[in-house]
Amino acid sequence: MRHIISILIENESGALSRVAGLFSARGYNIESLTVAPTEDPSLSRMTILTSGSDEVLEQITKQLNKLVDVVKVVDLSEAAHVERELMLIKVRATGKDREEMKRMADIFRGRIIDVTESTYVIELTGASSKLDSFIAALDAGLILETVRTGVCGIGRGDRILKV
Amino acid sequence: MMISGAEIVIRCLQEEKVDCVFGYPGGSVLHIYDALFKQDQVKHILVRHEQAAVHAADAYSRSSQRVGVALVTSGPGVTNTVTGIATAYMDSIPMVVLTGQVPSFYIGQDAFQECDTVGITRPCVKHNFLVKDVKDLAVTIKKAFHIASTGRPGPVVVDIPKDITAQMCEFDYPKTIQMRSYNPVVKGHLGQIKKAVQILQEAKRPVIYTGGGVILSDAAEQLTKLAHKLNFPVTNTLMGLGGYPATDKQFIGMLGMHGTFEANNAMHYADVILAIGARFDDRVIGNPEHFGEEKRRVIHIDIDPSSISKRVKVDVPIVGNVPDVIEEIVKLMDGGFKTDPEVANWWKQIDEWRGRDSLRYKQSEHIMPQFVMEKLYEVTGGNAFITSDVGQHQMFAAQYYKFDKPRRWINSGGLGTMGVGLPYGMGVLMANPDAQVACVTGEGSIQMCIQELSTCKQYGFPIKIINLNNGMLGMVRQWQEMFYSKRYSQSYVTSLPDFVKLAEAYGHVGMKIEKPEDVEPALRKAFTEHKDDLVFMDFIIDPGANVFPMVAAGKGLTEMILAEDI
Numbered sequence: 001m002r003h004i005i006s007i008l009i010e011n012e013s014g015a016l017s018r019v020a021g022l023f024s025a026r027g028y029n030i031e032s033l034t035v036a037p038t039e040d041p042s043l044s045r046m047t048i049l050t051s052g053s054d055e056v057l058e059q060i061t062k063q064l065n066k067l068v069d070v071v072k073v074v075d076l077s078e079a080a081h082v083e084r085e086l087m088l089i090k091v092r093a094t095g096k097d098r099e100e101m102k103r104m105a106d107i108f109r110g111r112i113i114d115v116t117e118s119t120y121v122i123e124l125t126g127a128s129s130k131l132d133s134f135i136a137a138l139d140a141g142l143i144l145e146t147v148r149t150g151v152c153g154i155g156r157g158d159r160i161l162k163v
Numbered sequence: 164m165m166i167s168g169a170e171i172v173i174r175c176l177q178e179e180k181v182d183c184v185f186g187y188p189g190g191s192v193l194h195i196y197d198a199l200f201k202q203d204q205v206k207h208i209l210v211r212h213e214q215a216a217v218h219a220a221d222a223y224s225r226s227s228q229r230v231g232v233a234l235v236t237s238g239p240g241v242t243n244t245v246t247g248i249a250t251a252y253m254d255s256i257p258m259v260v261l262t263g264q265v266p267s268f269y270i271g272q273d274a275f276q277e278c279d280t281v282g283i284t285r286p287c288v289k290h291n292f293l294v295k296d297v298k299d300l301a302v303t304i305k306k307a308f309h310i311a312s313t314g315r316p317g318p319v320v321v322d323i324p325k326d327i328t329a330q331m332c333e334f335d336y337p338k339t340i341q342m343r344s345y346n347p348v349v350k351g352h353l354g355q356i357k358k359a360v361q362i363l364q365e366a367k368r369p370v371i372y373t374g375g376g377v378i379l380s381d382a383a384e385q386l387t388k389l390a391h392k393l394n395f396p397v398t399n400t401l402m403g404l405g406g407y408p409a410t411d412k413q414f415i416g417m418l419g420m421h422g423t424f425e426a427n428n429a430m431h432y433a434d435v436i437l438a439i440g441a442r443f444d445d446r447v448i449g450n451p452e453h454f455g456e457e458k459r460r461v462i463h464i465d466i467d468p469s470s471i472s473k474r475v476k477v478d479v480p481i482v483g484n485v486p487d488v489i490e491e492i493v494k495l496m497d498g499g500f501k502t503d504p505e506v507a508n509w510w511k512q513i514d515e516w517r518g519r520d521s522l523r524y525k526q527s528e529h530i531m532p533q534f535v536m537e538k539l540y541e542v543t544g545g546n547a548f549i550t551s552d553v554g555q556h557q558m559f560a561a562q563y564y565k566f567d568k569p570r571r572w573i574n575s576g577g578l579g580t581m582g583v584g585l586p587y588g589m590g591v592l593m594a595n596p597d598a599q600v601a602c603v604t605g606e607g608s609i610q611m612c613i614q615e616l617s618t619c620k621q622y623g624f625p626i627k628i629i630n631l632n633n634g635m636l637g638m639v640r641q642w643q644e645m646f647y648s649k650r651y652s653q654s655y656v657t658s659l660p661d662f663v664k665l666a667e668a669y670g671h672v673g674m675k676i677e678k679p680e681d682v683e684p685a686l687r688k689a690f691t692e693h694k695d696d697l698v699f700m701d702f703i704i705d706p707g708a709n710v711f712p713m714v715a716a717g718k719g720l721t722e723m724i725l726a727e728d729i
């Protein structure tokens with residue numbers, strides 16, 4: 001099962017490696033990981049996309065909570081939440097492909113944020129599956145480079161992760 | 164008043180009432196050693212290898228409930244401590260390791276004796292710190308002691324760059340510490356405790372299974388009270404020995420890979436398991452699938468939520484400090500608690516299993532290691548602190564020395580570190596200066612930290628080394644005999660030193676004992692005539708002796724291999 005774990009962690013040097021080290025030492029998956037400081041600069045918020053059975057997820061949450069720097073842990077995917085991922089994708093845009101790329105970006109509500117004679121950089125935000133579909137919809141030979149941020153997410157309504 | 168970072172380190176240790184540190188000096192910690200020199204409140208024990216400093220600090224803690232402290236230099240000083248830190252981590256031992264680091268402005272430049280201490284030790288510490296500002300030094304050390312000794316205890320490393328120890332700063336040691344990210348649960352959930360009491364009342368085939376958590380939280384007294392009130396059988400893990408008196412009639416022995424027939428069967432066939440400060444590890448329950456075949460209810464008391472339902476599904480988890488939770492249970496039991504009458508039949512079954520006498524062994528013309536342990540128990544009146552290394556001798560000590568008190572059995576259970584026995588003896592003696600200490604070891608293990616014989620001479624540690632010498636790496640040999648068709652690959656040693664001469668070379672007393680009838684007189688001599696000496700007792704034992712019962716790796720608890728004639 002796919003899970004999104006959100007962590008509030010002290011913004012100390014080495015905090016990221018404690019979390020990453022825990023996952024590798026105990027054989028848990030990290031499919032994506034994003035981290036940045038919150039509105040309180042002494043705290044960072046980390047979002048980890050992982051997978052595993054309920055037992056494994058229970059252990060992941062408990063082990064994360066055991067890290068001294070970790071302040072709070074929630075499994076976002078346990079309840080209503082929204083999630084987004086951002087992708088920048090550089091594509092070849094020459095000849096008839098130039099118009100086709102523009103059209104595809106529009107269909108997926110992407111934005112072209114860099115233009116040269118032969119390339120576009122398209123910015124696309126959405127659920128990870130939408131980004132996957134966009135890649136699948138393009139001619140693979142035209143994709144020059146992709147970069148994705150990994151999933152970040154937040155609980156809906158009154159579900160708030162705060163100290 | 165402004166004092167140097169080095170002086171702050173020492174002042175912090177004094178504030179924490181640390182009476183001794185185990186260490187080894189070097190470039191990065193010279194300022195600290197200079198500050199140490201100028202005072203006499205904190206004693207320093209100079210070891211011969213940093214690994215031993217950490218092992219000794221670890222045993223100081225195991226035998227006393229106080230936090231052990233080690234002090235080493237940067238680079239190789241740190242890497243040498245890693246085995247010791249990992250050993251303490253696996254057994255949840257509270258310890259603070261102070262490490263020197265190259266000056267902060269050299270970090271990352273591959274300076275002389277530089278290593279990434281925080282990175283190298285991260286997977287084997289409860290937490291670690293790199294001090295980057297002298298103003299943070301005192302509060303960091305305070306945090307280190309706080310984290311090491313609260314919740315599920317563990318080792319904490321504080322890495323201190325050399326320039327920080329030279330800088331001047333006001334000393335202000337915080338009395339208490341608050342950390343928003345670290346607040347271990349202490350009090351057990353009352354609702355869960357009530358549920359547990361109800362289940363205990365319904366139990367027909369109960370067993371109380373306890374581990375190192377009972378020792379670490381000083382809950383032996385509460386456990387004994389609870390067990391007596393319940394009249395349920397009690398089994399201990401290797402780490403839990405001494406948490407319940409071994410001579411008590413409710414004690415059914417150690418369980419697990421080399422547990423007794425009665426303990427392993429009781430654990431397997433129980434309908435209710437009350438697990439306290441134990442973690443159902445692979446050496447204890449064997450194959451989890453086999454263990455899961457029986458229907459049972461499990462109550463698990465532990466301070467660490469991650470220990471609960473990690474390997475075995477738990478029905479009633481109780482997170483909290485073990486002695487407090489037990490007190491709560493006992494309190495609730497005072498309101499008309501009755502055990503199920505079926506428990507009497509369960510005891511009959513257990514006594515039948517007990518009747519197999521699974522620790523029986525055959526005497527031979529050689530000295531049997533089990534016999535040495537029995538005699539050691541007699542001669543010391545069961546009152547000694549027994550440190551051990553890792554291997555067959557460790558299991559013989561655990562099986563045949565009956566520990567009635569906690570903190571007397573000092574061994575590396577989780578990591579299984581050979582070489583700990585001798586430095587463990589040093590740590591025990593620093594925490595308990597008048598104690599009788601025997602180090603049960605083998606000719607393989609003892610050579611892994613043999614250099615500490617020199618430290619023992621310097622400080623007059625009167626450890627009695629019980630070397631069960633079979634000329635073989637006994638446990639490896641046992642597995643090769645049983646599972647590798649007797650192909651003894653690299654498990655024998657062909658050029659052993661003359662241990663008597665070796666002991667004498669270090670200024671100690673050496674004895675070689677080759678006949679069964681000499682065992683007891685030699686032990687008596689060592690513990691009376693040579694009471695104040697370190698005595699290296701080289702027992703030449705039967706090379707074929709094996710540890711039984713045995714649950715082979717991957718097998719179930721009831722699939723025990725017993726000694727031939729049982």
